[in-house]
Amino acid sequence: MTLLVVQALNGFQLGMLLFLIAAGLTLVFGVMNFVNLAHGVQYMLGAYLGVMFARIAGGFWSGLILASLAAGAFGLVLERLIFRHLYARSELDQVLATFGVIITLNEGVRLVWGSAPLELPMPDALSHSFQLMDGLRYPVYRVALAVTGLVVAGLLALVVNGTRAGMLIRAGASNQEMVSALGVDIGRLFRMVFGVGAMLAGFAGVLAAPLVSVEPNMGDNLLILAFVVIVIGGTGSIRGAFLAALIVGLVDTLGRSMITDFAHAVLSGPASSRVGPALASMLIYLVMAAVLAVRPAGLFPLRS
Amino acid sequence: MSQPSLRVPLALFAALALVPILRAAGVPIGGFVPLLLERVMVFALAAMSLDLILGVGGLISFGHAAPLAIGAYTVAALDHAGVTEAAIALPCALVASGIFAALTGAVALRTRGVNFIMITLAFAQMVYFAVSSLSDYGGDDGYTLYSRTTVFGRPWLEARSFYVTALVVLFLAWLLLRVITASRFGRALAAVRQNRVRVQALGLNAFAIELVAMVIAAMLCAVAGVLLANEAEFVSPAYGSWSHSGDLMVMVILGGIGSLHGAIIGALVVVLAEEGLGRLTSHWPLIYGPALVLAVLFLRRGLAGIGGSRG
Amino acid sequence: MAEPLLTVADLRKRYGALQVTDGVSLAVHPHEIHAVIGPNGAGKTTLIHQMFGSVRADSGQIRLDGHDITRLAPHRRARLGLARSFQITSVLPEFTVLDNVALAVQGALRSAFRFVRPARREAALNEPALVALARVGLHARAESLAGSLSHGEKRQLELAMALAAKPKVMLLDEPLAGAGPEEAARLIALLRELRTHCAIVLVEHDMDAVFQLADVISVLAQGRVIAWGPPAEIRRDPAVRAAYLGEDF
Structure with missing residues (x-):
């Protein structure tokens, strides 16, 4: 039971992390119709920059702020130098160019910071754990991370639903021509979406850094999880991304602990310990397939 | 639809055939070059199979490393069970990859555009994680084969014969794909790429056409996987990694998308670049990555401009 | 009169607040050219899309040669004998x-x-x-x-x-769009020859062509058939004149 609670909390927190990465990306896909594979590297870059700034500026918090801003700025630079020239190109060109950016940046951080994993210490204020229930202590930092995700989700919901920029973003996701017909500078809207998306991914990278090892390619797997989130949620939908991130986070975390038990119950000893982990790692993709089988455009499709 | 000229592909195969011909004539060619070319041929086969869906069918699949891994892991699983006969391994690999492609393709083909790309990528990642967690086959560390696969008991995949076998398989695959693309099916597939709605309006089932193409491509790629496992005598989850899927795409584009034989050129360039740059600096991706970006940005017709156009 | 080849009965389609097809019914007989005309935004193209299956109707029924095709995918309809040309040429x-x-x-x-x-x-x-x-x-x-x-x-x-x-019914969406006078004349002759092979549903803005070719005309306005009949009747119909007021008719 305690294990289940811990797993559920971990799953929730993974979900929030995925949401931070997927939120910007789903808008890039939905609003800009741009196939950007180089979003996971923003997460990685955020983590590295967080480590660096924390060392220079002396502390987690300044690292968090400076790294998020720097990651956002870096995203804008990429947009200016490379991505902007790809908007009108074929999807295949976009895929190849952003694939090239990933290769470059993964190796770039290796060149600058080396291959060895780096660590970012937790801020002192959050580094302890607290008594969650009988015989169960839970790290404060993980709770803080989950709460941060919730707060960001709330802020995004306010912006997207309550402001003029948000209205344009929503309109852009469902009908780009209409937005340009309204005389809106689409280029500026794109840059804004892009910059915020990159910043959020970088922000997520710093937040995750104390819990994982900061190393090259750390963004790759998370990027693909973010894809699963976006596909399940419906491309371009913030609401969909939030719900799908929770589903993926919980299913992945709970699945890993429960499927092994389940396999033990159904199969005899050695076979279960073989099949269990494989099945657990496939679970979210099977969930994705199941959702798509029923709703090809995801849970909250924007375009009909 | 007009069939590409035969001169370039035949010249390529003739060049590849030089190694065994010279060997037969008593010229000692050993070491590095044939080993490298073996690798080129294996990846050329995988890339060529991708060209059927990417080039002819216009489907941007970012998950073609999955059938490669499935083929390789079929060899590993059978090797683990003490079976090293291609007459068993090959059908198993074909069936496994075919079923995988049919199931995942049926889901992915319900979507278009970026969703199709993301879904194929996600399913390939599923295979990657699944094989990574198979502790019997080494998990993350991969699995070293006890012995290479035999073909009807003959050692055709052993070090000495591997080159010729790979060349013959590659040639047969090229012939097969050429025949398929010229057939009614191939014409319908090329038509779906140009205008899906139009093809539906003519009474053809575009979904079924695309799905069958994905299954054929996956099965051919699984053959490449079987060869790859034998070439390296080792199987690793990395075969199914998404950067491998990306590399296969780059090979197809580099050699000229839709041309089939271009996959050989693309594989040659990528494998040689990896090897050459890798000797130059351990940070060779810092050359490969930017080169890719610049090529896409500045070659007017995308990367395909380098290798000549379709058809 | 022979049995109709293609019938549309009480077809309805709504996009959000907009009722683009509002209870349309029509019947197309063998070897007949049935023109669908109407002012811009009357819902002609959406109607063709629903007949062909690229847009699913909300309610109503479409029958082709005895088969209910209302819920069939486009390629299944094509197999039953429905062919379609495209407003934007799509060869x-x-x-x-x-x-x-x-x-x-x-x-x-x-x-x-x-x-x-x-x-x-x-x-x-x-x-x-x-x-x-x-x-x-x-x-x-x-x-x-x-x-x-x-x-x-x-x-x-x-x-x-x-x-x-070899279709039974052809759906032609503005086959004369963008054609010069000479080309239009040639296409009109061609359409006349085609009707000996199959029935034709014709959506067209060129009224001269429509009145030369059509056996029956259905006039669409705001998603509804406001009049139908042979060209001579349609020309005199006051409701049609009202709907087209200000347009070149």
Whole structure:
């Protein structure tokens, strides 16, 4: 039971992390119709920059702020130098160019910071754990991370639903021509979406850094999880991304602990310990397939 | 639809055939070059199979490393069970990859555009994680084969014969794909790429056409996987990694998308670049990555401009 | 009168607040040219889309030659004898003219899954294709790339592709759009010849052409059929005149 609670909390927190990465990306896909594979590297870059700034500026918090801003700025630079020239190109060109950016940046951080994993210490204020229930202590930092995700989700919901920029973003996701017909500078809207998306991914990278090892390619797997989130949620939908991130986070975390038990119950000893982990790692993709089988455009499709 | 000229592909195969011909004539060619070319041929086969869906069918699949891994892991699983006969391994690999492609393709083909790309990528990642967690086959560390696969008991995949076998398989695959693309099916597939709605309006089932193409491509790629496992005598989850899927795409584009034989050129360039740059600096991706970006940005017709156009 | 080939009964389609098709009914008889006209935004193209299946109707029924096709996918409708030309010409630009039509023949044969014989050399596909090309007067361009054709030639190719499918009913969405007077005259003659092979549903803005060609005209306004009948009646109908007020009619 305690294990289940811990797993559920971990799953929730993974979900929030995925949401931070997927939120910007789903808008890039939905609003800009741009196939950007180089979003996971923003997460990685955020983590590295967080480590660096924390060392220079002396502390987690300044690292968090400076790294998020720097990651956002870096995203804008990429947009200016490379991505902007790809908007009108074929999807295949976009895929190849952003694939090239990933290769470059993964190796770039290796060149600058080396291959060895780096660590970012937790801020002192959050580094302890607290008594969650009988015989169960839970790290404060993980709770803080989950709460941060919730707060960001709330802020995004306010912006997207309550402001003029948000209205344009929503309109852009469902009908780009209409937005340009309204005389809106689409280029500026794109840059804004892009910059915020990159910043959020970088922000997520710093937040995750104390819990994982900061190393090259750390963004790759998370990027693909973010894809699963976006596909399940419906491309371009913030609401969909939030719900799908929770589903993926919980299913992945709970699945890993429960499927092994389940396999033990159904199969005899050695076979279960073989099949269990494989099945657990496939679970979210099977969930994705199941959702798509029923709703090809995801849970909250924007375009009909 | 007009069939590409035969001169370039035949010249390529003739060049590849030089190694065994010279060997037969008593010229000692050993070491590095044939080993490298073996690798080129294996990846050329995988890339060529991708060209059927990417080039002819216009489907941007970012998950073609999955059938490669499935083929390789079929060899590993059978090797683990003490079976090293291609007459068993090959059908198993074909069936496994075919079923995988049919199931995942049926889901992915319900979507278009970026969703199709993301879904194929996600399913390939599923295979990657699944094989990574198979502790019997080494998990993350991969699995070293006890012995290479035999073909009807003959050692055709052993070090000495591997080159010729790979060349013959590659040639047969090229012939097969050429025949398929010229057939009614191939014409319908090329038509779906140009205008899906139009093809539906003519009474053809575009979904079924695309799905069958994905299954054929996956099965051919699984053959490449079987060869790859034998070439390296080792199987690793990395075969199914998404950067491998990306590399296969780059090979197809580099050699000229839709041309089939271009996959050989693309594989040659990528494998040689990896090897050459890798000797130059351990940070060779810092050359490969930017080169890719610049090529896409500045070659007017995308990367395909380098290798000549379709058809 | 013979049984109608194609009937549409009480068809409805809504996009958000907009009722684009509001209870449309019509019947098309064999060898009849049935024109659908109406001011811009009347819902003509959406109606064609629903008849063809690229847009699913909310309610109502469409029957083709005795089959209920309301819920069928486009390629299934095509197999039952419905052909469609497109408002924006959509030939396959990388194929030759002959290959375009041969593919249409392939479609009529429902044959996509043959993997061995070279399709370009199959007489069974090429011969009917050449017949269709001759019928629209495009046989001289058989080996040209479809992408290199003039606008009018692409229209002719569209018609040849539709013909090659040996359809029972052809849905033509503005086949004269963008054609010059000479080309229009040629296309009108062609459409007249086509009706000997099948029935035609014609959406067209060129009123001269419509009144020359049509046996029956249905007038659509705001998603509703406000009048239908032979051209002479429609010309006199006050409701039609009102709907078209300010337009060139």
